[in-house]
Amino acid sequence: MAFKPQIKIPATYMRGGTSKGVFFNLTDLPPEAQVAGQARDNLLLRVIGSPDPYGKHTDGMGGATSSTSKTVILSKSSQENHDVDYLFGQVAIDKPFIDWSGNCGNLTAAVGSFAISNGLVDASRIPKNGMATVRIWQANIKKTIIANVPVTNGEVQETGDFELDGVTFPAAEVEVAFMDPADGEGAMFPTGNVVDILEVPGVGSFDATLINAGIPTIFLNAADLGFSGAELQDDINNNDAILARFETIRAYGALKMGLISDIEEAKTRQHTPKVAIVAPASAYVSSSGKAIAQADIDLNVRALSMGKLHHAMMGTAAVAIGTAAAIAGTLVNLAAGGTARTSVTFGHPSGTLKVGAEAEMVNNQWQVKSAIMSRSARVLMEGWVRVPQA
Structure with a gap:
């Protein structure tokens, strides 16, 4: 042949x-x-x-x-x-x-x-x-x-x-x-709220910030799911039950955000939305062995991508973090201390990242002109x- x-x-x-x-x-x-x-x-x-x-x-x-x-x-x-x-x-x-x-x-x-x-x-x-x-x-x-x-x-x-x-x-x-x-699919906050109650059958009910900025993202308080917010990849990625729970949360979050019309559609939309957990700043040792001091960061964030905890932070999710941090009352802003800010430095599994954003209310809708970060x-x-x- x-x-x-x-x-x-x-x-x-x-x-x-x-x-x-x-x-x-x-x-x-x-x-x-x-x-x-x-x-x-x-x-x-x-x-x-x-x-x-x-x-x-x-x-x-x-x-x-x-x-x-x-x-x-x-x-x-x-x-x-x-x-x-x-x-x-x-x-x-x-x-x-x-x-x-x-x-x-x-x-x-x-x-x-x-x-x-x-x-x-x-x-x-x-x-x-x-x-x-x-x-x-x-x-x-x-x-x-x-x-x-x-x-x-x-x-x-x-x-x-x-x-x-x-x-x-x-x-x-x-x-x-x-x-x-703000993501091209709709308003920055698709529900109109900076914090919602996300009902997840079989898992629980959670405070959640659902935001379209950089990429659609679901922010949850780490403590509400039993985490510190300072976890590394092996703490989450080696546990199939934890990953399944996050995927269920992601699917119901996508439904609440209007990204899908049926829960089964989440299986064919794996890239978005992202799901992330936030916690107040605390010291930890990064995956490279680098010591991150509490004073080095404003908060800790851990995000999942394609069903696994990301080894660092997705750039689009960093945009969502910076945007949410600039808006009073979001879970990201509250974890960072609840103060007005134009930039935020957060801890992730590999270290730290700073992102800047400025938000304003226009016609009863939050708007952010730009979010800026440095990469290579x-x-x-x-x-x-x-x-x-x-």
Whole structure:
């Protein structure tokens, strides 16, 4: 029996923030994958190596975690006053499924670099030395993101001394601003409340802040679920019962937020919403062995992504944290002390992160102009990815 040879597609493997993903220029994809649909999904699943019942991604480019099972498609922007369109796909590890419902804030830090290096930004907008401002249209949630990318001798500067907890080595700092970060699917607070009672059959009733900012997120008090808020991955990810409880909470939170119309739909919307627990600041030792003092942070936050506790913090969830911290009465704001603030530093399993946001009430609706944080990014490998033909 004759088998078709592999095809090869230009691709770049990049780290952005605390995530990694396979980046493509839209025009480099096979014609049938240049449009949304099953052909595109099948191709990207095979690139990553999903679905993998062994949970290893041995036969693909994925890293078998929510942080490393990611794909990005970039193209010259179709939007006025933007440079690049950014489409993100979160690839399930053990299912033949790609979730296109949200953004990846960490990989956003790499979008500007890729766009500059691959000719997607007009040359007139790139300084020989200095900071290039890349205007990104986030196609999943239809929002603008501004990335300030350092440039040296006309090329992206990737090396530097900026340290990001959750990333082993220093690199150049990339400032990312998420403009009007309320998620594209509706109001910032879909219920109209900064705190709701979330009824979860078989689990309990919990105070919850349900927010659309950066990415739809469900915030819960850690203590209400029996946690301190200083947990590391092994404290949660090795317990199937705990993970199942969080997934049930996530599903009912999605229903209350109006993201799904039936509880069963949560199974096909794994990327959003996120669920996170918050607690007042307390000292702990991070996963790298770094001691985090209570005085170093305003609060502790732990967030789950794709059914597992994240090793650091998703960039989009950090936007939600910063936004909620700026709004009086949210669980995030209360855990941080309940005072008015324009920035917050929170502890996560790998260390700390600072994010800034300013909120205001406009026509009885909370609005945030932007949420800003610093990340880093670099190319890990570039060339071609090879994919067996179906």
